[in-house]
Amino acid sequence: MCGIVAGIAQRNVVPILIEGLKRLEYRGYDSAGLAVIDQGEIYRKRELGKVKGLEALIAADPIQGMIGIAHTRWATHGKPSTQNAHPHISSQKVAVVHNGIIENHDRLRTSLQQNGYQFTSETDTEVVVHKIAEQLAIDNDLLAAVKSTLPHLEGAYALGVMYSDRPDTLIACRKGSPLVIGVGIGEFFIASDIAALLPVTQRFIFLEDGDVAELTIDNLVIYDKDGARVERPVVESQLKADSVDKGKYRHFMLKEIYEQAWAVSETLEGRFIGNRLQDSAFGHQAAEVFDQIKSVQILACGTSYHAGLVARYWFEKLARVPCSIEVASEFRYRNPVISPDTLVVTISQSGETADTLAALQEAKKLGVKHSLVICNAPESSLVRESDLVMMTRAGPEIGVASTKAFTTQLVALLMLVIAVGRRFSLTKEWEELIVSELFGLPGNIEKVLQLDETIEQLSQRFADKQNALFLGRGTHYPIAMEGALKLKEISYIHAEAYPAGELKHGPLALIDAEMPVVTVAPNNNLLEKLKSNIQEVSARGGQLIVFMDGALGESDDENVQIIKMPSVANIISPIIYTIPLQLLSYHVAVLKGTDVDQPRNLAKSVTVE
Ligand code: AGP
Secondary structure: OOOOEEEOOOOOOOOHHHHHHHOHHOOOOOEEEEEEEEEEEEEEEEEOHHHHHHHHHHHHHOOOEEEEEEEEEEEOOOOOOOOOOEEEEOOOOOOEEEEEEEEHHHHHHHHHHHHOOOOOOOOOOHHHHHHHHHHHHHHHHHHHHHHHHOOOOOOOEEEEEEEOOOOOOEEEEEEOOOOEEEEEOOEEEEEHHHHHHHOOEEEEEEOOOOEEEEEOOOOEEEEEOOOOEEEEEEEEOOHHHHHOOOOOOHHHHHHHHHHHHHHHHHOOOOOOOOOEOOHHHHOOHHHHHHHHOOOEEEEHHHHHHHHHHHHHHHHHHHHHHOOOEEEHHHHHOOOOOOOOOOEEEEEEEEOOOOHHHHHHHHHHHHHOOEEEEEEEOOOOOOHOOEEEEEEEOOOOOOOOOHHHHHHHHHHHHHHHHHHHHOOOOHHHHHHHHHHHHHHHHHHHHHHHHHHHHHHHHHHHHOOOEEEEEEEEOOOHHHHHHHHHHHHHHHOOOOEEEHHHHHHHOOOHHHHOOOEEEEEEEOOOOOOHHHHHHHHHHOOOOOOOEEEEEOOOOOOOOEEEEEEEEEOOHHHHHHHHHHHHHHHHHHHHHHHHHOOOOOOOOOOOOOOOO
């Protein structure tokens, strides 16, 4: 999604803003732009495509300034084009960058046009800059003009605003979209996330919903949604500028796949005393909350939703905890029936997914008393709005395709199954088994990563394919879904997942020699059933790739390629079987030459509906 970086300093901010934009590239975008004020004039550069194009444009015709705003745009209103790229400018004097969607832009556009403002883009954002310019004519003060503009805006926004008559002032505000202030020495910056600002500071202020901030080189004043002056805490980040570096890897995604053993260890760290999981791992009031709840409702999107699907099996099968799960974008509009003593669990790597946030708010409106988030982004909106929190501590995930965030979500969910399950029917034996398997998980992840070369060779079978099917059963059906999502996201191959028992109810019609069928087949109580499904595919000439640690039986079937997996306990096998599927999609994407870390049309942090 769109990314904002801006700053006010006693030095030229252009290189800082360009570096910041590069660090926001992972969020997904289609154009980039930057504007500065120099000698009382606004200078702007915009380019369709990558930030390096913008950088080249500026190198060829340099601009500089001690105040500037910059942006990567992910098109929502109006196609990707230079004309639609931010910053947008009004009356040659006001410039704005925006993340979010202004829902009433049509109405505002009509009234601004009637008042003589000419629009040069198709964006919803342009109404904001003209509205501020219109208010400036009345208020003659930048902060006042922004404050009187905001009540006219319906929807979500994070904004950076500057005015050529006030080159000493930068305004930042947010509602529904994230925005953080970077605190420097004699300088301030704003950005959509802290990654953009790590080269200049590790001290951050997270703006709250409705906040408006006025920044000068030596002063920062924040007003809350009611207009009252407020202090917001400064948070010291542990992240360093090089935490978001590819290191020896060709892509962030590959690096992140390889970081999973470490990420899992980090997620487990400090949550146990001996072998006993502490309720307090989820927050100080966790024990009290867990004692009261009667069921669990999981809400999430995309990959995080798949993690929740696995957890539903665990909650119900191991602990008899009634557990429902729904895609957040559906839940928020369905007017669901939910009882107040349900624990609403949201799962999100970014903590900013607009649908998940809105679904949580909807659940609260419906009377739910307790919420818990599993999240990888400290200080994110979901973390701030939830009663209980478990951070996944996977470190920054830059590749748009989620990998280590997913496996650490599963680890966090297993811990939640223990903590809640104890209050239901989870036996001591099961608890001990889960804990010991969790402790052994990093070692098993290292083992499965050794399959990388085998999977790289296997990927050649997919390079010329248009479609693929993924099959699994039980907890491995969501893993098949995750495998299919990864493949389509980064290789653009159409991939679908089915619970293998559903094959004969329709998808079997798709099977022919052109259809690779990836099957996730660990040695568990469903393996015999799955073998029959495999036979159904093989008999029709389907090309099977089976990930398994057991044996198939008649093994010389030329339609079947078996990838031998390490044997692991059933409880952790969904985590282990995810990893070869991540590697498979990665290698197929590399072969196809796609943009692995920033696949087309996608964004890392989906902050709009
Ligand atoms: C994962 O590979 C995807 N990029 C996407 O499905 C993602 O999981 C989804 O947008 C939810 O994001 P979140 O975890 O940040 O809420």
